[in-house]
Amino acid sequence: MKLNLRNPLCFFDLETTGINITQDRIIEIAVIKLMPNGEAIHKSNVLNPGIPIPAETSAIHGLREEDVKDKPTFKEVAKDYARFFDGADLAGFNILKFDVPMLVEEFLRNDIEFDYHRKKIIDAQKIFHLMEKRTLAAAYRFYVNKEIENSHTAEADTQATMEVLLAQVERYEGQEVTDGLNRKIGEIKNDIETLHKITSTGMVDLAGRMIFNQKGEEIFNFGKHKNKVVTEVFKIEPPYYEWMMNGDFPLDTKRKLTEIKLRGFRK
Structure with missing residues (x-):
């Protein structure tokens, strides 16, 4: 199908x-700049970030x-990309939470104003999550192919959850x-210990204010000390x-938090 466009639409990823x-x-x-007439203009660059690239991120990209x-560097291409984005709306996957903020930060760091408020922003991930609901009723429909009767009663929801988990293990084992x-992080097995490690490993506290890093150290997961080791903070x-x-x-x-602090005193 063809999108109905008034302005060019720049699909981009970082x-x-x-x-x-x-x-x-x-x-x-x-960036793929989709024009109202259907033409697609491609533009891309690999860049020198000017800072070290961690091994864990290199393993991804x-x-x-x-x-x-x-x-x-981004500074060397910033004006060229600003012109390429000029007059266009934006689209991508998860761009509202990450790609747009990162792009704007890089532009501002190089003294280029990027007024995203004047652009329409389309996030395909948001549409995905809105249309493919992540609720118990949706999971029951997907895995068990039935509708929950008396949904939102504790007994019905508990029964549905049990059936969903059994179907998940059968489907993904x-x-x-x-x-x-x-x-x-693991493999789906018909084994409670394995399922626990997949779904709960990494938690330090139930609120998720602290998590474990790859070294097994407790780190903060929020605020000004995010990703810093708790004991070092x-x-x-x-x-x-x-x-x-x-x-x-x-x-x-x-x-x-107190357990971690006291453990630090004992060392």
Whole structure:
């Protein structure tokens, strides 16, 4: 089919050194500019980010420092891309949460105003999630091919959840499971320990304020110390513990926080 366009629509995607909008940089940018007449104009660049590329991100997109050392920086191509995006609306997958903020940050870092407020932004991921609901009723319909009777009663929802899990194990048994960074985290098996590791590994507290990193260390998952090791934060900023203990955080989070702090004292 052909999209009805008044303005050009730029589909774009970024590969980056990481997921921190303020600290990470773009390594690759690709844009397809779909014109109202149906013409598609392609533009892409591999870029030198000017900072180290972590091995874990190289494993995802395949770009290493030796691959980009002779490539242009974003600064060198920024004006060219700003002109390419000029007058066009934006489209992509998960661009509202990541790609647009990252792109705007790079433009502003290079003193180029990128007024996204004047553009229409289409996020295909948002449409996907809106149309393919991630509810128990939708899961029951998908896996069991039935409608829940008396939905939102505890007994009916509990029965449906049990049937969904049984159907999931039957459907996916033996299949590999990867996380959002395409790292293998396990394989679906008819085994409770295995299923627990796939669905719950990485949690430190139930609210998700702290998680485990790849080294098995507790790190913060929010705020100014996000991705920093909890014990290291307590060393450089001891009042942070008191701030959290006096703050509006769940008791479970505070309990785990205290366990980590006391463990640090015992070392």
